[in-house]
Amino acid sequence: MDRLNNVRGAFKHKGILPNAAVVADLLPLTRSFCEEATEIFLGIKYNEISLADLISNDRARQVLKEAEMAMAAKDIGKALASLGIAFDVLIREAVKKSDVGLVENFNFSYFSEQELGSQARREISDGLKQLSDTVNMLVLGIDPIKQKKFSLVTPLRSHTASGHVQIVWTRDPEKIDPTAYDFCYRFVVESGLRLLAL
Numbered sequence: 001m002d003r004l005n006n007v008r009g010a011f012k013h014k015g016i017l018p019n020a021a022v023v024a025d026l027l028p029l030t031r032s033f034c035e036e037a038t039e040i041f042l043g044i045k046y047n048e049i050s051l052a053d054l055i056s057n058d059r060a061r062q063v064l065k066e067a068e069m070a071m072a073a074k075d076i077g078k079a080l081a082s083l084g085i086a087f088d089v090l091i092r093e094a095v096k097k098s099d100v101g102l103v104e105n106f107n108f109s110y111f112s113e114q115e116l117g118s119q120a121r122r123e124i125s126d127g128l129k130q131l132s133d134t135v136n137m138l139v140l141g142i143d144p145i146k147q148k149k150f151s152l153v154t155p156l157r158s159h160t161a162s163g164h165v166q167i168v169w170t171r172d173p174e175k176i177d178p179t180a181y182d183f184c185y186r187f188v189v190e191s192g193l194r195l196l197a198l
Contacts, residue, residue, distance in 0.1 A: 004030055051185075055192040060089040064188065071181055077155075077173030083184045084154035085165055087191060094140055094195040102136045141194040150187045153180045 004026050010016040035046040052064035067082035095102060137144045153176060158166040 001030075001033060051189045054189060055086075055090070056196055057090060057093050057192070060086045060093075060188075060192060063089065064185075067181075067185065071185075076176055076178055076181060077169070079181055080154045080173060080176065080184060081157070081167050083150075083181075083188050084157050084167075087150065087154075087188050088157055088159060088165075090188070090192050090195050091140070095136075098140070102139055141197070142191050146187050147191075150184055153184055 003022075007018045007022060007026065011018055038044050038046045038049065050065060050068060052061050052068065055061040055064060063082050063086040067079045067086065070076075070078035070082060134144045137147050155173070156168040156170060158168070160166070
C-alpha cells in the first residue's frame, strides 16, 4: 500500500504521471489487499460484495442479485428484465409509503370518440399518461431523462395482483449493447437509494 500511496501522492501533488509498468504491478497487489482486508475486517468475501446489498427492500434486492447472476451467465435479456422488475418493486414501495402528492393518471373522458376520434383521443391519453409519469418521477426524486433511457432498454412489464410479471420485448435483447446493463444497474441502485430517503 505504501507503493500505491507514493504513486498516488506523486501524481496528485506533483503532477507526475505513474509509469504504466508500475501501475500494472500495483493492480494485482491492490486487489489482493482489498480482498484480504474485507475478509479480515468485514467478514465478507470481496467478490461477494454487491451494490444490491445497499437496497433495503428484500424483493428488489433479490431481483437485483438475479440480474447480476443472469449477466454473469451472459443472458442480457433476463438481466435487463430483472432490473426492470426491481425498479417496479422500488417504485411501488415508494408510492405506498410516500406522503408526497403524486399525480394520478388522467382518465381522458372529456370528449367522446365521435367528437374527437379514437386515434386522437388515444394520443392525448398517452401524452397525459407520459406527463403524469414524468411529474411523479420528479416528485420521487428520480431523474426522468435517465428513467426514459432505462425504459427504452428494458422490456415492458405487466404485474398481476398475484405477483406474476408478464415480460414483453419491443426489440431483440441480444442486440442490446451490454454496456446498457451497467447503466440500468446503476440507475436502479441509485433510484433505490433516493427512494429510501422519502
